[in-house]
Amino acid sequence: MKITASELAVIVSGKLFGNKNVVLTGVNGLSVAKESEVSFLGNLKYLSEALKSKAGIIFIADGMDISQFTNKNIIKVPDPRYAYSIVLGIVEKERLRLEKKNIHFSASIANNVNMGINVCIGQNVVIETDTEIGDNVRILPNVYIGNNVKIGKNCLIYPNVFIGDYTVLGNRVIIHPGVVIGGDGFGFVTTNGKKIQKIPQIGKVEIGDDVEIGANTTVDRATVDVTKIDNGTKIDNLVQIGHNVKIGENCVIIAQVGISGSTHLGNNVTVGGQTGLVGHLKIGNDVMIAAQSGVTKNIKDYEKVGGNPIVPIKQSIKIRVLMKKLPEIYQNLKRIKGTLGDR
Numbered sequence: 001m002k003i004t005a006s007e008l009a010v011i012v013s014g015k016l017f018g019n020k021n022v023v024l025t026g027v028n029g030l031s032v033a034k035e036s037e038v039s040f041l042g043n044l045k046y047l048s049e050a051l052k053s054k055a056g057i058i059f060i061a062d063g064m065d066i067s068q069f070t071n072k073n074i075i076k077v078p079d080p081r082y083a084y085s086i087v088l089g090i091v092e093k094e095r096l097r098l099e100k101k102n103i104h105f106s107a108s109i110a111n112n113v114n115m116g117i118n119v120c121i122g123q124n125v126v127i128e129t130d131t132e133i134g135d136n137v138r139i140l141p142n143v144y145i146g147n148n149v150k151i152g153k154n155c156l157i158y159p160n161v162f163i164g165d166y167t168v169l170g171n172r173v174i175i176h177p178g179v180v181i182g183g184d185g186f187g188f189v190t191t192n193g194k195k196i197q198k199i200p201q202i203g204k205v206e207i208g209d210d211v212e213i214g215a216n217t218t219v220d221r222a223t224v225d226v227t228k229i230d231n232g233t234k235i236d237n238l239v240q241i242g243h244n245v246k247i248g249e250n251c252v253i254i255a256q257v258g259i260s261g262s263t264h265l266g267n268n269v270t271v272g273g274q275t276g277l278v279g280h281l282k283i284g285n286d287v288m289i290a291a292q293s294g295v296t297k298n299i300k301d302y303e304k305v306g307g308n309p310i311v312p313i314k315q316s317i318k319i320r321v322l323m324k325k326l327p328e329i330y331q332n333l334k335r336i337k338g339t340l341g342d343r
Contacts, residue, residue, distance in 0.1 A: 008038070009075050011090075012083040014059070017066050018073030022056045028325050029092055030055065040084040059083045075086060086201040096138065096156075102140075116153065120272050134171065143303075146182065152209070164221055168211035168232065181205050183245025185220035185227075185261060201243060208232070208294050214239065214255070230267075242279065254291070266301065290316060 006020035012169070020197075025036045030046060033039040033055035040059035041050040050058055050069070051078035057073050058078035058292055060066070066074050103109070103126040107125040116135035123141040127133070134153035138144070145163045152171035157163075162174050164182020187199035203222025209228045213219070214237035215251050220227060222244045229235070229247045236255040241247070245259050253259075254338075260279035271284055272291030277283070282298045289295060290306030290313055299305060306316035 001087075001095055003090075005073055005075070008057060008087070011266070012059070012075065012077055012086055014077040014083060015062075016073070016075050017069075018057075022073055024056050027054070028090060030058070038087050040080040042081040042084070050232070061307075087238040122159070128165075153155050158215075164205070166204035166206070168206045169209060170211065172210050173207055174212040176215040176237070177219075180218045181207070181213070182221045182225060183218060185223055187223050187243060187261075203227065203243070205229075208249070211235070217241070220245075220261075236273070248285070249283070271308075 001024065003024050005016055005022045007016065008024060008127065008231055009016040023036060024038050026038070028034065028037040028054040030038055030039045030041065033244050035054055035056045035343060037055055037280045038057045038059070039053060039055040043264045044045065057075055057148050058069070060264040061075050061080055062076050062078055064076070066076070066248055069218045075083070082132055095138065097325055103119070103121040104121045104123045104125070106123045109121070109127045110129040110131070112129055114132045116137070118136045119133055120138045121145070122139060125139050125141065125143045127145045128147040128336050129337065131149040133151045134155065136154045137151055138168035139157045143157055143161045143163070144228070145204065146165035146167070148166045149163055151169045152173065154171055155169055155173045156220050157175045158177040160177050162180045167182045167221055174309065182205045184201040187201055191197050197287050197289040198236060201221050201223050203224045203226055205219055205221055205227045210232045211229055213235045216237055217235055217239040219229065219241045225244060226239070227241065227243055231251045232250040233247055233253070235253045236314050238256050240258040243303070246260040246264040246267065247253070247264055251265055251269040254273040255272045260277060263277050263281040264281050265283045266285035266287065268286045270288045274291055275289055275293045275295065277295040281295065284299055284301035284303065286297050286302045288304040289310070293306050294308030294310070295310055297310070298307050303315040305311065306313045307319060311319070
């Protein structure tokens with residue numbers, strides 16, 4: 001990256017205060033940024049670091065007073081973190097552009113694979129029959145892609161990913177290392193009260209545009225029909241998504257969440273880390289579920305819940321506060337019982 005402060009202000013739609021000609025070549029945190037690097041102040045608890053920072057440009061919020069930033073170059077923006085993410089995106093695109101666009105000789109690609117233009121395929125990649133890969137896709141080493149898979153344009157697939165048969169990926173999908181998409185769902189039936197019989201999983205997985213799936217997450221193929229993740233949803237590391245689960249648009253699923261089979265999430269749902277959802281539930285639109293919750297019933301649109309079992313979030317907070325006081329309450333009850341005796 002090589003850009004002037006004035007050019008950067010235009011890119012992030014911000015207002016520049018300071019030297020418009022300073023040249024910026026990278027990004028970094030406030031405490032370690034150099035004169036040629038961009039940083040941001042997203043939380044006022046880091047204000048002292050910002051005032052000491054050597055960063056060439058600091059993004060701050062529109063409402064902040066710049067008079068305290070003496071001899072510093074500032075760009076005011078509505079959301080400093082978002083502006084910073086735009087710069088990070090520029091750096092990331094340039095890094096990827098430097099990588100060679102080719103197909104490594106060690107890759108094993110079936111004869112009838114249909115590939116678009118400018119596709120990069122790394123070492124030891126395996127791509128099976130009747131698969132389609134869109135333009136500008138980057139598949140890094142040791143990835144396995146099964147039969148009849150469709151991958152859209154501008155996708156990035158990191159090393160050691162498994163993509164099973166009949167999986168569909170939209171455009172601009174990012175799959176991080178160790179992800180398994182389209183492995184068998186956990187389907188079994190007990191016969192005669194003893195024998196555990198496997199139920200074949202013959203469905204598929206569909207993933208929409210602009211979805212990102214974190215490292216070591218698993219998305220099981222459907223028993224029949226489809227497991228589906230819709231456009232814009234972001235999934236963290238170490239998430240388990242069961243067979244026939246459907247997740248709507250623009251959801252955020254945090255690490256170590258488990259979603260059991262056939263549960264459906266609406267649009268704009270946020271699920272906090274280490275939350276478990278049992279199967280066959282209906283979760284509405286714009287729902288927020290706090291971390292470490294146990295979800296055993298349907299949730300209506302716009303509800304905010306937490307706890308195990310779940311209750312409205314305000315009630316959940318009160319319960320957690322009360323739990324800290326249980327030893328004190330117990331001691332008080334013992335004293336009262338000792339005073340009153342058996343009455």
